[in-house]
Every structure is written in C-alpha cells, then in structure tokens.
Amino acid sequence: MKNELKILLLEDIAEEAALIERAIRREKLHSIIKRVDTRPEFETALSAFNPDVVLSDHMLPQFNSIEALILCRKHSSSIPFILVTGTVSEEFAVNCLKQGADDYVLKSNLSRLPSAIINSLNQRDAEAKKQFAENELRLQYEQLQRSNRELTKINKELDNFVYSVSHNLRDPLSSILGIINIARLEEKITDLEYFQMIEESIYRLDHTLKDIVDYSMNSRSEIRIEAIDPRQLFMRNFENLMYLPQARAVEVIFESSSHAACYSDSYRVGMIFHNLISNSIKYSDSSKKPYIKVNVSTADNLKIIFSDNGLGIRQEYLPRIFDMFFRGNERSDGAGLGLYIVQEAVQKLQGSVSVESEEKIGTTFTIKLPIFKTSNN
Numbered sequence: 123m124k125n126e127l128k129i130l131l132l133e134d135i136a137e138e139a140a141l142i143e144r145a146i147r148r149e150k151l152h153s154i155i156k157r158v159d160t161r162p163e164f165e166t167a168l169s170a171f172n173p174d175v176v177l178s179d180h181m182l183p184q185f186n187s188i189e190a191l192i193l194c195r196k197h198s199s200s201i202p203f204i205l206v207t208g209t210v211s212e213e214f215a216v217n218c219l220k221q222g223a224d225d226y227v228l229k230s231n232l233s234r235l236p237s238a239i240i241n242s243l244n245q246r247d248a249e250a251k252k253q254f255a256e257n258e259l260r261l262q263y264e265q266l267q268r269s270n271r272e273l274t275k276i277n278k279e280l281d282n283f284v285y286s287v288s289h290n291l292r293d294p295l296s297s298i299l300g301i302i303n304i305a306r307l308e309e310k311i312t313d314l315e316y317f318q319m320i321e322e323s324i325y326r327l328d329h330t331l332k333d334i335v336d337y338s339m340n341s342r343s344e345i346r347i348e349a350i351d352p353r354q355l356f357m358r359n360f361e362n363l364m365y366l367p368q369a370r371a372v373e374v375i376f377e378s379s380s381h382a383a384c385y386s387d388s389y390r391v392g393m394i395f396h397n398l399i400s401n402s403i404k405y406s407d408s409s410k411k412p413y414i415k416v417n418v419s420t421a422d423n424l425k426i427i428f429s430d431n432g433l434g435i436r437q438e439y440l441p442r443i444f445d446m447f448f449r450g451n452e453r454s455d456g457a458g459l460g461l462y463i464v465q466e467a468v469q470k471l472q473g474s475v476s477v478e479s480e481e482k483i484g485t486t487f488t489i490k491l492p493i494f495k496t497s498n499n
Contacts, residue, residue: 325365356376369403372402391424414430423473429484430484431483434484468491
C-alpha cells in the first residue's frame with residue numbers, strides 16, 4: 123500500500139464529507155482527499171486526480187452510486203470502489219457488490235471505513251499479483267508451446283537428415299561393394315588385399331550409419347507389437363554380420379525353453395541382437411574356438427541370456443559400457459554406440475539389461491523384456 127493514498131470522495135453534503143475525512147484521519151491513514159459532487163467533476167477527477175480509492179455516497183442530485191461505479195470501472199477495473207451511505211437495504215448492498223463495488227460502509231458506522239479501505243486495497247493488490255502470476259504462467263506456457271513447436275521442427279529436420287544420411291551414403295556404398303565384387307572377377311586384378319581393405323572400411327562405415335539410423339528410430343518411433351520368433355531374429359542378424367572377418371569361425375548355440383508365440387517389437391529386439399552379435403564377433407578370442415550362446419525363455423517375460431567366450435571386459439570398464447560413445451577396447455573401430463543403443467532399446471521396451479564379464483573368459487548379458495499383450499492373446 124502507498125505511503126499516501128489519493129482518495130476521491132463523491133459526496134454532495136459538506137458536513138458528511140467532513141465526518142468521513144475525520145474518520146480517515148483519526149486512524150492516521152495518510153491520504154489526499156479530493157471531494158466532488160457532480161458527474162462532470164467525478165469524470166474529470168478519475169483521469170486528472172487518478173485516485174487509489176473511490177468513496178461514493180449513494181444519492182446525489184441527478185447522479186447516483188451505480189452510475190459512478192460504472193464510470194469508475196470504465197476508467198479502471200483495479201480501483202477499489204466503496205459505497206459510503208446512509209441506511210440501505212441488504213438487497214441494495216448485495217446488488218452493489220454484484221455490480222462490482224468492493225465494500226459498503228454505513229455513515230452511522232464510519233469507524234469501519236479505514237479498515238474497509240485497507241482491506242479493499244489489499245484485496246486488489248492480491249488480485250493484481252494473482253493476475254500477474256497467471257499472466258506469467260500463460261507467457262511461460264506460450265513459450266513452452268513455441269519451444270515444443272521448434273523442437274518438433276528440429277526433430278523432423280533431424281529425421282530428414284538421418285534419412286538423407288541413410289539414403290545418400292548407403293546407396294553409393296552398396297554400389298562400391300558391387301564394383302569391388304565385379305573387379306575381383308577380372309584376371310588382371312591381383313592385389314585383392316587392397317579390395318579387402320576397402321571392403322572392410324566400407325562395412326565399418328555402413329555399420330556406423332546403421333547405428334545412427336537405429337538410434338534415431340528407437341528414439342522417435344512408437345513401439346510396434348507383433349508376434350516374433352527370437353531364433354529367427356537372431357539368425358537373420360547373425361547372417362547380416364557374416365561380412366565381419368571373424369564371423370565364420372564363430373559357433374552359434376541357440377537354446378529355447380518355449381515354442382509359444384512371443385509378442386514384442388521385432389525391430390528393437392532385432393536391434394538388440396544385432397549389436398550384441400556384432401560385439402561378440404569383433405571381440406572374439408582367436409586363441410580358442412569362439413562361440414555365441416543364446417538361451418531364450420518366455421515363462422514370465424522374454425528373457426534372453428546372451429553369452430560368449432570372447433576377450434571379456436575389464437572390471438573398471440563395466441560401469442561405463444552402456445555410455446554413449448564409450449569404447450573400452452583397442453579393437454573398437456565403431457562410434458561407440460552399440461551397447462548404448464542396446465540399453466536404449468531395452469528401456470524403450472520397459473525392460474532391463476545386466477552384464478557380467480571376466481577378462482579373457484567371456485561376457486554374459488541378461489535381458490528381460492515384458493511380453494506384450496495383443497487383442498488376440
């Protein structure tokens with residue numbers, strides 16, 4: 123509340139105006155009081171005097187408090203308007219409050235006037251703060267909406283970028299691979315090791331591009347539930363990785379304790395298999411006969427135990443193997459996205475993944491995924 127209030131008093135009887143002013147001064151309510159008694163003076167004072175509070179008698183010659191209230195609200199909706207009058211009916215008082223008056227005080231009880239003024243000002247101040255807070259929230263919401271629209275636009279652009287990377291780079295790579303295969307048939311070409319190096323480099327690049335596409339698809343695409351065959355998914359992804367130099371030496375052991383239909387997201391389960399198989403092949407131990415062993419059960423959930431007898435993972439690296447771009451082996455030639463994508467896919471399917479590993483012995487991943495329900499099961 124201001125140190126000195128500007129009070130506009132609409133009162134045509136000087137004696138009663140003096141009593142009102144005395145009641146205000148008695149309570150040491152510091153104020154400047156301007157009295158008017160006609161409509162033109164009242165309208166002028168609203169603009170020129172710019173009051174903090176309006177006190178109005180009900181009946182004046184050719185003018186009344188309801189008309190004054192309407193004029194006051196047209197000027198400003200935030201100025202407290204208090205009716206100060208003689209005896210009025212309860213119905214009339216309620217009607218004034220419905221019209222927008224803040225309070226009414228009987229002239230026979232002017233001792234209540236200072237508190238009515240203070241309460242009205244406090245109420246208006248609280249309403250102003252509430253309105254300010256609501257405006258701030260609305261602005262923040264609008265900003266959030268704009269940010270969401272911008273984020274949606276960025277995501278769309280990123281999707282387009284990923285598609286462009288996949289289409290515009292993978293297609294030429296496929297063409298190069300085709301050319302290399304044709305060149306191998308030419309009798310004049312003898313330095314086949316160079317072609318082998320080119321081929322391996324292309325496959326590495328292709329694998330990195332696939333990781334980028336998988337990451338994008340997992341982040342933005344919805345879960346798609348369908349009947350899946352874990353063995354078929356595993357073998358398909360293993361065959362797709364036969365280009366890796368050590369792949370043909372790896373023995374595959376696939377065990378399943380159930381032949382019942384299993385419902386999940388084939389793309390994401392395939393993504394998990396692809397990255398685990400790829401790592402097992404890359405980090406196989408050439409000093410022993412390498413193998414990949416997979417055990418699948420569907421009793422309570424889709425449980426996949428994926429193990430190998432490869433190089434294993436150093437204990438100090440285990441807490442970080444699912445981090446994006448982390449590479450914990452000198453053989454690593456990828457982007458460090460494989461196990462990060464595995465964890466992201468598992469989390470997208472609301473499952474869990476854990477790992478146990480011993481250096482030079484091997485690694486075991488245990489993955490548990492919910493078996494989703496369909497309308498038919």
